Amino acid sequence: MDAFIRFTNQTQGRDRLFRATQYTCMLLRYLLEPKAGKEKVVMKLKELESSVSTGRKWFRLGNVVHAVQATQQSTHATDLVPRVCLTFANLNRVVYFICDTVLWVRSVGLTSGINQEKWRMWAARHYYYSVLLSLVRDLYEISLQMEQVAHDRAKREKSLSQDPLGYSVAKEEREWLQSFLLLFRSLRKHPPLLLDTVKNLCDILNSLDQLGIYKSNPGVIGLGGLVSSIAGIITVACPHMKLKTN
Template sequence: MDAFIRFTNQSQGRDRLFRATQHACMLLRYLLESRAGKEAVVMKLKSLESSVSTGRKWFRLGNVVHAIQATEQSIQVTDLVPRLCLTLANLNRMVYYICDTVLWVKSVGLTSGVNREKWQMWATRHYYYFLLLSLARDLYEILLQMERVARDRAKREKSSRDPPGYSVVTEDTDWLQSFLLLLFQSLKRHPPLLLDTVKNLCDILIPLNQLGIYKSNLGVVGLGGLVSSVAGLITIVYPQLKLKTH
């Protein structure tokens, strides 16, 4: 099992690279579609996007094993909220990969008795649930970080010899400005949390569009997927920037 996980781990970086290429093609196609004389380029981008999307399915075949392992690990998390969010998220991710594997079997012609539209809808729905739960975990972690920053600031102000008006956030400061400043300081202090939140926010644009919950154009989906893929690549190249589970 460990050998298999190490092998499939090597494909995660390639999958992220392919995903970035796929969404870059989508974004470029959107930008060029309205321009005259770019029809041939648009068709080539569309063909490349389709080929890359098909190739990515090979890299995802073993991911159901990672989802099972991640579910087992999330059950051991001590904090109740992250444990609940991560466990349910990983269960939905596991179902998503199962659906994705069935769709791959259908696409290569190994079976003809698969309703592609139904399985695609199931896959998209469980991917959406996975991202919602992941964002709920991110929100919880952000609130914890904001609480720590606010507590540290209060301690500094209490021990400081400067007058009360010296604080960056005074009583006259607008509450929204105070909140945004606290949010900025919290995410600046915790880059892995920032990366994970940005990645999940960008990713959720895809199922929102596919499920018809919030329709976006091809450019928005392509840009969101590209940003998410780059964030994912960063966490693979620099593992210390991956959000850890405690």
């Protein structure tokens, strides 16, 4: 219970819970819509989804400051590729949160002279760039992990080269199987990297749909958003599972 209280006391924790609720409603609504007699349930899910989405905007109002701080921190990364990717990803997040704040101002009626569709597209575009750059960073980190695992494996095979059985079994593995096993072992050794990659892959589905690059149905978007939200909840609840900047 103490852990749950600490989690919900954090703005990011509450936002992740709201986000998980939002995408769960979307997924359930998609699954129930084709079924007869579920109209009232679908309508309630739609209303809850809309309310939660509006509530999440309150939690994001101060995120511009956090994004600026994250940009400053990412410039100190020692490796060039993560430094460039994360810096530009966080800069795009700054622009995204500015657009999101403008949309919130328009939605609460503080001003009416804002082109809502234009600002929504700008927000979606910069969010897409942010997620894409984060995903590039993940792929780079995966490649480094795979190189390390391959290097360790080569050392083991060299030490076992005097063992005919061990050597023949290694030689019988197909190329595609070797690559898959290499990827699996790399991600298994680095759970934060796996979690971050899954989260970004799921997040990019929503951006591709919003920008019209690749249209998905609400079921796919809802499932992807739910998985991404669960990954986010894990990183907030367990900080050691968050991918660190080298």
